Amino acid sequence: MLLILQLFLAVFAIGSAIYISGDLRLYVPLVSLVFMFIVGRMDRSRSEKTNARKTYLRSEMDKLHEKDSSAEKEGDFFTIESLLWPKNEILFIEVIHSVFKEFGFKVSTGIKNPLVDRVIIIPHSQKTFGVQILMCEGEAEINHPKVRKALQFQKEKNGEERTLIIAGTHIHLPLSEREKVNHLSRGLMDFLLQHHITLMTSHHLYHLWQRGKKGEVNIHEVFDKIHSQSGGLVQLKDL
Numbered sequence: 372m373l374l375i376l377q378l379f380l381a382v383f384a385i386g387s388a389i390y391i392s393g394d395l396r397l398y399v400p401l402v403s404l405v406f407m408f409i410v411g412r413m414d415r416s417r418s419e420k421t422n423a424r425k426t427y428l429r430s431e432m433d434k435l436h437e438k439d440s441s442a443e444k445e446g447d448f449f450t451i452e453s454l455l456w457p458k459n460e461i462l463f464i465e466v467i468h469s470v471f472k473e474f475g476f477k478v479s480t481g482i483k484n485p486l487v488d489r490v491i492i493i494p495h496s497q498k499t500f501g502v503q504i505l506m507c508e509g510e511a512e513i514n515h516p517k518v519r520k521a522l523q524f525q526k527e528k529n530g531e532e533r534t535l536i537i538a539g540t541h542i543h544l545p546l547s548e549r550e551k552v553n554h555l556s557r558g559l560m561d562f563l564l565q566h567h568i569t570l571m572t573s574h575h576l577y578h579l580w581q582r583g584k585k586g587e588v589n590i591h592e593v594f595d596k597i598h599s600q601s602g603g604l605v606q607l608k609d610l
Contacts, residue, residue: 449466450466450469450470450580451577453465453466454466454467454470454539454573454574454576454577454580455542455546455573455574455577456542456543457506457539457542457573460504460505460506463504463506463539463573464488464489464504467489467502467504467537467573467576468489470576470580471489471491473580474580474583474590474591475494475591476491476492476493476494476591476594477491477492477494478490478491478492484501484524486501486520486521486523486524486527487501487502487503487520487521487524487534488502488503488504489502489504490502491535491594493591493594493595493598494591495591496595497531498531498533498594498595498598499529499531499532499533500532500533500534500535500594500598501521501524501528501532501533501534501535502535502536502537503517503518503520503521503524503534503535503536503537504517504536504537504538504539505517505518505536505537505538505539506538506539506542507538507539507540507541507542508541508542508543509540509541510540510541510552510553510554510555510556511536511538511540511554511555511556511559511570512555512556512558512559513556513558513559513562517536518536518559518562521534521536521568522534522562522566522568525566525567525568533569533597533598534567534568534569535568535569535570535571535597536563536568536569536570536571537570537571537572537573537576538554538555538570538571538572538573539572539573540554540555540572540573540574541554546574546577549572549574554572554604555570555604560603560604563602563603563604564601564602564603565602566602567601567602568602569597569600569602569603569604569605570603570604570605571597571604571605572604572605575605575607578607579593579607
């Protein structure tokens with residue numbers, strides 16, 4: 372898009388030099404060239420950020436797959452990027468779906484229950500999560516519409532069902548910075564505890580996925596413990 376804008380400005384500058392007379396013949400092309408320079412700097416800055424993110428993701432994949440095939444690495448690149456820096460909610464939901472499928476959970480869409488995005492069953496049990504998946508540029512807030520849908524599911528759920536919110540928070544921050552910030556408001560924390568709803572951030576899910584692939588944790592046992600929690604924010608150190 373920025374390249375097209377630069378091309379338009381170049382054509383406009385040349386056209387102005389040819390067809391405009393008087394002082395404007397000098398000023399209009401000059402202004403166009405200045406804008407071309409600014410747009411070029413913006414495009415370079417965006418490319419540098421993209422390359423920095425790709426470098427980080429490649430280093431994470433090297434830690435996960437020292438001997439794996441390039442095809443698996445490319446798949447993990449997509450998973451990591453979509454979990455930590457999701458581009459849209461649909462893609463975010465699908466990659467979370469695939470993470471749970473990868474570890475053998477039974478996952479279904481919310482067709483049977485439109486109050487949740489996914490229904491997840493722990494293998495070899497009837498323990499079920501109704502999962503709402505949401506994205507936030509900052510911390511998760513109580514006024515997010517999906518929080519209210521999660522509450523409605525909580526009120527209508529059966530005995531073995533639990534309500535789980537997976538929230539992508541601070542989605543523009545580097546992973547290292549996310550350990551230093553709050554991921555949900557005080558009001559939302561009180562709400563979760565009051566209504567026995569559990570919330571996990573996507574960057575915590577990422578860490579579980581990473582450790583599960585290395586065989587350091589049993590993901591099924593982790594979610595069995597989450598299923599028994601009375602609500603609130605999932606803390607990995609407690610698992």
